[in-house]
Amino acid sequence: MEPKHIKPASAAAQALGWVDEKTRAVSPPLHTATTYLRDPDNQYRSGRGYIRADNPAFDQAEALLNHLEGGAGAMLFSSGMAAATSVFLALKPGDHVVAPKVIYWGLRNWLQGFAQDWGLQVELVDMTDLAALNRALQPGRTKLVWIETPANPTWVITDIAATAELAHRAGARLAVDSTVATPVLTQPLALGADVVMHAATKYLNGHSDVLAGALVTARDDEFWQRLKAIRHDLGAVVGSFEAWLLLRGMRTLFVRVNTACRNAQQIAEHFAGHPRIEAVLYPGRPTAQGHAIAARQMTGGFGGMLSLRIKGGEAAAIATAARVQLWKRATSLGGVESLIEHRASIEGAGSPAPVDMLRLSTGIEDAGDLIADLEQALAKS
Numbered sequence: 001m002e003p004k005h006i007k008p009a010s011a012a013a014q015a016l017g018w019v020d021e022k023t024r025a026v027s028p029p030l031h032t033a034t035t036y037l038r039d040p041d042n043q044y045r046s047g048r049g050y051i052r053a054d055n056p057a058f059d060q061a062e063a064l065l066n067h068l069e070g071g072a073g074a075m076l077f078s079s080g081m082a083a084a085t086s087v088f089l090a091l092k093p094g095d096h097v098v099a100p101k102v103i104y105w106g107l108r109n110w111l112q113g114f115a116q117d118w119g120l121q122v123e124l125v126d127m128t129d130l131a132a133l134n135r136a137l138q139p140g141r142t143k144l145v146w147i148e149t150p151a152n153p154t155w156v157i158t159d160i161a162a163t164a165e166l167a168h169r170a171g172a173r174l175a176v177d178s179t180v181a182t183p184v185l186t187q188p189l190a191l192g193a194d195v196v197m198h199a200a201t202k203y204l205n206g207h208s209d210v211l212a213g214a215l216v217t218a219r220d221d222e223f224w225q226r227l228k229a230i231r232h233d234l235g236a237v238v239g240s241f242e243a244w245l246l247l248r249g250m251r252t253l254f255v256r257v258n259t260a261c262r263n264a265q266q267i268a269e270h271f272a273g274h275p276r277i278e279a280v281l282y283p284g285r286p287t288a289q290g291h292a293i294a295a296r297q298m299t300g301g302f303g304g305m306l307s308l309r310i311k312g313g314e315a316a317a318i319a320t321a322a323r324v325q326l327w328k329r330a331t332s333l334g335g336v337e338s339l340i341e342h343r344a345s346i347e348g349a350g351s352p353a354p355v356d357m358l359r360l361s362t363g364i365e366d367a368g369d370l371i372a373d374l375e376q377a378l379a380k381s
């Protein structure tokens, strides 16, 4: 059946129904060649020449992600950061860009360091405040608005449709880091975004064993061609084996994300009002910032990421993380195993992460086990 006639979960499970023509294999071969045969008449009719430009190992993962996001094209990158920074490098020195204060810390550091040195005029705003965004926009000069929703590490929600409208009115593109939402929960392009970015390292792969990134575009335009050239020229391409693993991971995306959402929601509800918890930060809670927007622009759940502020401050938070037995004390997110970390320790100076906060990436384990482990870790705090 044509992918357009089936639900996204079916399209993902079957990787768009692809079967290898030669062998009838239902999962793709792993191509590792770095170069391709030229025809005797000096042409490259296969469309493939050298691996930095193109790789058959990318085709299925890119096609599936493009399908799930409803895009006009998708590109894999060597990492989420390679994908994100390429979007900014496709602009010109002197261009003004607006990005959120609450944002993946690695990108914030790069924007405030390299990007500014390179000549971008970077302005960080509170993206939950549309009036603040509107004040920051400089029609004609602002070329890009970057948002992340739900946003690291406090999971605040940004209204994609409203942000797109403001950005477009000022003549700027809107790019959305949709790593945490995944295409299971949100399709930013349908809400008006121009580019979607994923740290495919996280949910898309889902098994904490691949570093990869991705961009999906609403239109195959001059900006997209510039992004293609950047990936090619910087060699920001993912390896063949990583691309192969990524497609394998994406086939279980829906079951993993749906289970992680259910677990996160249960954990958030269980610990709300808990005597050892100062606050639960999770967009699925009715009292959370942006809950109404999240309920509108996310379907089927509010994501697998939440944060807990621990009573007793930084020392109590770190001590709680030290006592977990089932949760793994590690950074990153989106894997099948649940991870916990004291986020301020990772982000360092300038981080919006409260010092009493633990960031939780909920995996697909039994929710009761995950809650019991946190309970025993908190009991001694």
Ligand SMILES: *Cc1c(COP(=O)(O)O)cnc(C)c1O
Binding pocket: 079, 080, 081, 082, 084, 104, 106, 107, 148, 152, 177, 179, 180, 199, 200, 201, 202, 211, 212, 213, 333
């Ligand atoms: C991890 C992450 C990134 C960076 O991705 P890498 O693959 O580690 O380079 C960007 N944005 C978000 C939201 C992330 O979680």
